[in-house]
Amino acid sequence: MAGILILTLGSRGDVQPYVALASALARRGHVVTLSAGQGFSDLVTDQVNYVPMSIDIENLLHDPEMQAAMHGLSSKIKAFRTSRAMMQQQLDEMWDITQQIRPDAIIYHPKAFLAPYLARALGIVAIPSFLQPAFQPSREFPNPLLEFREIGPRSNRLFGAAMLRLMRFGHGALLKGWFPRHADVSRAPVLDVLSGYHPGKHTPPRLYAHSACLVPKPADWGAQDHVTGDWHEPAPQTWSPPGHLEAFLDAGPPPVYVGFGSMPAPNSAQITDTVLAALKRTGQRAVLSVGWGGLQARDNTDTTHFLQQAPHDWLFPRCRAVVHHGGAGTTHGGLRHGRPSLVCPHFGDQSFWGRRVAAIGAGPDPMPVRSLTIGSMTQALQKLEDDSFAEAAGAVARCMAREAGPATAAALVECALKA
Numbered sequence: 001m002a003g004i005l006i007l008t009l010g011s012r013g014d015v016q017p018y019v020a021l022a023s024a025l026a027r028r029g030h031v032v033t034l035s036a037g038q039g040f041s042d043l044v045t046d047q048v049n050y051v052p053m054s055i056d057i058e059n060l061l062h063d064p065e066m067q068a069a070m071h072g073l074s075s076k077i078k079a080f081r082t083s084r085a086m087m088q089q090q091l092d093e094m095w096d097i098t099q100q101i102r103p104d105a106i107i108y109h110p111k112a113f114l115a116p117y118l119a120r121a122l123g124i125v126a127i128p129s130f131l132q133p134a135f136q137p138s139r140e141f142p143n144p145l146l147e148f149r150e151i152g153p154r155s156n157r158l159f160g161a162a163m164l165r166l167m168r169f170g171h172g173a174l175l176k177g178w179f180p181r182h183a184d185v186s187r188a189p190v191l192d193v194l195s196g197y198h199p200g201k202h203t204p205p206r207l208y209a210h211s212a213c214l215v216p217k218p219a220d221w222g223a224q225d226h227v228t229g230d231w232h233e234p235a236p237q238t239w240s241p242p243g244h245l246e247a248f249l250d251a252g253p254p255p256v257y258v259g260f261g262s263m264p265a266p267n268s269a270q271i272t273d274t275v276l277a278a279l280k281r282t283g284q285r286a287v288l289s290v291g292w293g294g295l296q297a298r299d300n301t302d303t304t305h306f307l308q309q310a311p312h313d314w315l316f317p318r319c320r321a322v323v324h325h326g327g328a329g330t331t332h333g334g335l336r337h338g339r340p341s342l343v344c345p346h347f348g349d350q351s352f353w354g355r356r357v358a359a360i361g362a363g364p365d366p367m368p369v370r371s372l373t374i375g376s377m378t379q380a381l382q383k384l385e386d387d388s389f390a391e392a393a394g395a396v397a398r399c400m401a402r403e404a405g406p407a408t409a410a411a412l413v414e415c416a417l418k419a
Helices: 012-027 057-061 064-069 073-082 084-101 115-122 153-181 243-250 268-282 312-318 328-336 350-359 374-383 387-400 405-418
Strands: 003-007 031-035 105-108 125-130 206-208 225-227 256-259 286-289 304-307 321-324 341-343
Touching: 003 012, 003 084, 012 031, 012 328, 012 405, 031 084, 084 115, 084 153, 105 115, 105 405, 115 125, 125 405, 206 405, 225 405, 243 286, 243 304, 256 268, 268 286, 268 374, 312 328, 321 328, 328 341, 328 350, 328 387, 341 350, 341 374
Parallel strands: 003 031, 003 105, 105 125, 125 206, 206 225, 256 286, 256 321, 286 304, 321 341
Antiparallel strands: none
């Protein structure tokens, strides 16, 4: 039995997979502590200790400067500069939590890039983990964070490597300001923060929490890179839907799900109007998830029903198709239940997942939120009714059913602890 600390930062999609991994490790007898931002205590089971950091991601995402950073490199650089103090505080809190917990191993999201140095200071293992195949360059696809379409094998790898150099430069700039205030954590020799740390000089595994049915492991990745399958937990049996939702679902054929997760939008009223108008044109029923502000709640009707949120594993099997922003978790959730998907990306890796859905035939080409019109949304909703999309999504669901993401990842963690 080992004490394991999991460090992650971000929106619900950056936290929920780690809850699944934490639960899998706890079931194997380990003492697991999960640390993330504010507002996620409802996700964590009694098996796992939850120690929140002070950052409130939901409030941060509603900041106009942070919303601008989602679109354009210059805005990202500006946001990085103005948020340095906040990032330094997050690093401080990670160190404080690590000292408090004194774990035997740390599993970390790339936003918790201080973890290898913390592990070295304690003489323990640090295991990197990723929700997107974006942290090792490959000839087989462009880096998902660059929002590029296919640019050829050589360029895929070159631009992917350049992206990682830029990322490491940003990490280094933040660490340069942090180490002078923490003499008890050694900066030298410099570590590759995306490769982890092992006190026995072994190579830690690098865990990729996505499905090989959607993105197989590239041939040019190393033996330490493991595509485990996505990390998810079934909807808790204690969760019960509100009566008005059940009544809506029972009142007609399965609806389309529409939701943009943790992606607030400054033009959410316009997006909501566009979606509702397209649904009216197609005559389709829909459940619309407000989330953190991607859509605005409106009065429910006989054909449209708004809700704050509901567990995807409960709701998606009751829907005919899913329309979403293309977060890794929602993408996998829709396909796991064999539902054809329309991805409407905002930024980052969401376009990549949308292209992957289209490439396997489980949905039409992605349609960015910024280019949504009533006409384009109407056409896309009509396309989703094509049986070929449902057939392809069903095939992927059967493939994904053979994966055991959290259990596979937990076994790899245990191997690293024994090395």
